[in-house]
Amino acid sequence: MTGREKILGRIREALTVPAPHPGAHDAHGGQAPHTSFKGRPVHVARGWMPPGGDTFEEQVVRFRAASTELKTDFRFVGSRDEAFTELARIRDTEGWKSVATHRAEQPSAAAASLGLPVIHTDEGYDVDALESCDVGISGCDVLVAQTGTVVVTNRSAGGRALSVLPPHHVVVATRDQLVRDLTAAFARVQETYGTGYPSMISFITGPSRTGDIERILVLGAHGPKKLTVLCW
Amino acid sequence: MTTHVQDFLAQARVVTRDLRHRGLIQTALRKYETARDRKKAAFNDWQSARQAAAETKWDAINHLDTYLAEFADKMEARGTQVHWAGNAAEAREIILGIIRSKGARSIIKSKAMTAEEIHLNDAMEKAGYEVVESDLGEFIVQLRHEPPYHIVFPAMHLTRDDINELFQKELGSASTREPEELTMIARRALRRKYITADVGITGANFAIAETGMISITENEGNARLTAALPKTMITLVGIEKVLPKLEDLALFLPMLATAGAGQTITGYNTMYGGPRQPGECDGPEEYHVVLLDNRRTELLADPEQRDALHCIRCGACLNVCPIFKNVGGHTYGTTYSGPVGSVITPHLRGLQDWKHLSGSSSLCGACTEACPVKIDLHHHLLRNRRNAAFGEPSFFERLAYRLFAFVINRPGLYRFAKEAGRLTEPLQKLIRNTPLDPARAWTGSRDLPPMPEQSFKEWWEERR
Numbered sequence: 001m002t003g004r005e006k007i008l009g010r011i012r013e014a015l016t017v018p019a020p021h022p023g024a025h026d027a028h029g030g031q032a033p034h035t036s037f038k039g040r041p042v043h044v045a046r047g048w049m050p051p052g053g054d055t056f057e058e059q060v061v062r063f064r065a066a067s068t069e070l071k072t073d074f075r076f077v078g079s080r081d082e083a084f085t086e087l088a089r090i091r092d093t094e095g096w097k098s099v100a101t102h103r104a105e106q107p108s109a110a111a112a113s114l115g116l117p118v119i120h121t122d123e124g125y126d127v128d129a130l131e132s133c134d135v136g137i138s139g140c141d142v143l144v145a146q147t148g149t150v151v152v153t154n155r156s157a158g159g160r161a162l163s164v165l166p167p168h169h170v171v172v173a174t175r176d177q178l179v180r181d182l183t184a185a186f187a188r189v190q191e192t193y194g195t196g197y198p199s200m201i202s203f204i205t206g207p208s209r210t211g212d213i214e215r216i217l218v219l220g221a222h223g224p225k226k227l228t229v230l231c232w
Numbered sequence: 233m234t235t236h237v238q239d240f241l242a243q244a245r246v247v248t249r250d251l252r253h254r255g256l257i258q259t260a261l262r263k264y265e266t267a268r269d270r271k272k273a274a275f276n277d278w279q280s281a282r283q284a285a286a287e288t289k290w291d292a293i294n295h296l297d298t299y300l301a302e303f304a305d306k307m308e309a310r311g312t313q314v315h316w317a318g319n320a321a322e323a324r325e326i327i328l329g330i331i332r333s334k335g336a337r338s339i340i341k342s343k344a345m346t347a348e349e350i351h352l353n354d355a356m357e358k359a360g361y362e363v364v365e366s367d368l369g370e371f372i373v374q375l376r377h378e379p380p381y382h383i384v385f386p387a388m389h390l391t392r393d394d395i396n397e398l399f400q401k402e403l404g405s406a407s408t409r410e411p412e413e414l415t416m417i418a419r420r421a422l423r424r425k426y427i428t429a430d431v432g433i434t435g436a437n438f439a440i441a442e443t444g445m446i447s448i449t450e451n452e453g454n455a456r457l458t459a460a461l462p463k464t465m466i467t468l469v470g471i472e473k474v475l476p477k478l479e480d481l482a483l484f485l486p487m488l489a490t491a492g493a494g495q496t497i498t499g500y501n502t503m504y505g506g507p508r509q510p511g512e513c514d515g516p517e518e519y520h521v522v523l524l525d526n527r528r529t530e531l532l533a534d535p536e537q538r539d540a541l542h543c544i545r546c547g548a549c550l551n552v553c554p555i556f557k558n559v560g561g562h563t564y565g566t567t568y569s570g571p572v573g574s575v576i577t578p579h580l581r582g583l584q585d586w587k588h589l590s591g592s593s594s595l596c597g598a599c600t601e602a603c604p605v606k607i608d609l610h611h612h613l614l615r616n617r618r619n620a621a622f623g624e625p626s627f628f629e630r631l632a633y634r635l636f637a638f639v640i641n642r643p644g645l646y647r648f649a650k651e652a653g654r655l656t657e658p659l660q661k662l663i664r665n666t667p668l669d670p671a672r673a674w675t676g677s678r679d680l681p682p683m684p685e686q687s688f689k690e691w692w693e694e695r696r
């Protein structure tokens with residue numbers, strides 16, 4: 001018998017005796033009513049979660065509040081040109097010397113606009129070279145208003161390392177990528193990829209952080225110290 | 233040889249008196265509580281969301297065979313090798329086998345309680361491999377050769393000065409009191425390790441059946457790097473971590489972050505569904521998922537406490553537990569401490585050896601109230617006590633109850649005993665907490681309440 005059959009067999013045997021429904025103990029030993037959800041609990045629960053905003057404007061406000069609370073630098077501008085001007089401004093203040101990005105329309109255009117040496121991760125890259133870049137510029141799949149989260153995959157963001165190895169991660173996004181909440185974000189991911197999922201999907205909220213020393217917040221524990229989201 | 237209960241009592245006695253420790257834990261947990269309450273308030277309805285989470289986990293655990301098979305099939309379809317480990321020894325063997333076959337030398341790990349559970353680091357180090365923990369807290373306790381203090385905050389018991397001293401000694405770094413500086417020292421020490429490691433090992437917070445993915449929750453990005461750079465990636469995950477659908481994460485990610493750390497959502501929540509796929513530019517060439525039973529199926533076979541497998545290891549129950557706050561995380565002597573540890577350890581490691589954990593509870597129910605998936609924690613502690621008493625009844629306890637029943641059923645005898653008690657009460661004060669005191673276990677740390685001037689019966693008779 002294989003390990004799989006053995007464990008699945010043990011599980012099946014254990015499950016022959018049914019368990020009471022959750023929340024049964026609320027009635028202090030008595031038989032509590034089983035709140036049956038019509039449909040999957042996660043759908044019903046959507047209305048109970050932190051709100052994400054109904055209109056586009058509300059969603060921008062929510063995204064800004066949630067993402068800046070987690071130290072994301074969120075810049076929402078009118079056009080792509082304005083976004084690239086912002087980017088040049090950050091380049092100058094931080095003194096960037098090299099950029100990493102990937103071959104996708106917006107990110108590579110953004111990187112090219114900076115006039116610096118560029119690495120494209122999807123053309124094959126050297127880890128040390130990527131590590132020594134000042135900034136990684138990537139695309140994304142979705143922005144989540146509810147939580148201030150950026151959703152990337154290794155397909156939409158130039159692999160697994162680009163969004164986490166350089167000290168500054170810049171995400172370029174367009175306004176149609178902003179959705180209300182996590183439920184909508186997962187729906188968008190499922191719509192985009194169907195069943196051919198990329199091997200990594202990452203929900204990123206803020207730069208890398210830790211509170212492991214006396215619960216004091218420090219940014220840039222292992223991943224980027226800065227996260228900038230440019231949206232137009 | 234001392235028993236687990238003696239160790240527990242001895243350590244608890246030391247830690248509860250350690251004012252520095254109390255201060256540290258209290259400050260940390262006060263911060264946690266304020267943040268958590270604020271984030272809970274951002275929910276439109278936290279209590280109902282808990283119910284939804286409990287229902288989802290109930291579905292997952294009570295159809296575990298179906299979901300687990302689906303998870304494994306989907307994973308394998310994309311080139312992942314799925315291994316099934318019945319116990320800790322098997323899991324260690326599987327992982328060591330993979331490392332050996334890759335001719336690996338150095339291993340980078342991101343936080344995994346399952347790895348603690350099977351003592352993986354010990355096994356790898358004994359086999360001659362270099363193992364580095366990458367989560368900052370885990371890195372710190374690894375340098376101290378200590379197990380994690382808390383399942384979410386591993387280095388919660390240390391001050392910046394402790395860490396500074398440790399880094400100076402172990403890493404030869406310059407002295408500093410700034411948490412930021414200390415973090416950067418660790419960052420620099422670990423950067424090279426990611427790049428040179430041959431194998432990356434991670435844990436997992438969820439395993440998604442529908443899409444065949446694992447999901448890792450972290451703040452530091454260390455798991456992201458562990459899953460990006462080494463050529464081989466291994467994930468060790470308990471079989472109970474299954475969720476039916478990808479979209480279920482829309483509920484669980486915020487709940488885990490809110491209950492566990494008072495965050496809206498954790499910094500990185502990443503789903504991995506296989507090794508590097510055709511057309512992808514990086515990621516591991518090989519991906520192994522090791523599914524760990526290690527007596528979880530025995531807990532599953534107990535329908536009364538099956539819901540303990542709903543646990544998402546958020547640590548909320550530890551954070552609110554008066555026992556945890558007093559005795560501290562290391563006193564438990566278990567991988568999983570706090571209320572959830574007291575509930576599951578007797579199942580995972582033997583009821584009679586670990587029943588004392590279920591006994592050391594005030595039964596206040598704070599854990600049950602804090603739990604985002606509504607596990608009936610404090611009643612499970614009672615159930616463990618009951619099961620332990622049935623399994624191995626204590627002679628003296630039974631004698632005491634027989635005697636009590638005998639006396640209470642005979643009014644004359646009862647009155648006599650009461651009077652005798654009243655008369656000997658001053659005597660008790662003299663022998664209090666000495667070997668002569670029959671109530672010593674109680675009076676050692678507590679006052680025996682004084683006998684009332686008048687019993688209820690006397691009062692009743694007077695009124696009639």
Ligand code: SF4
Pocket residue numbers: 542543544545546547548549550572599602603604605606607609
């Ligand atoms: S038992 Fe509940 S509160 Fe405790 S760690 Fe598990 S999920 Fe969190």
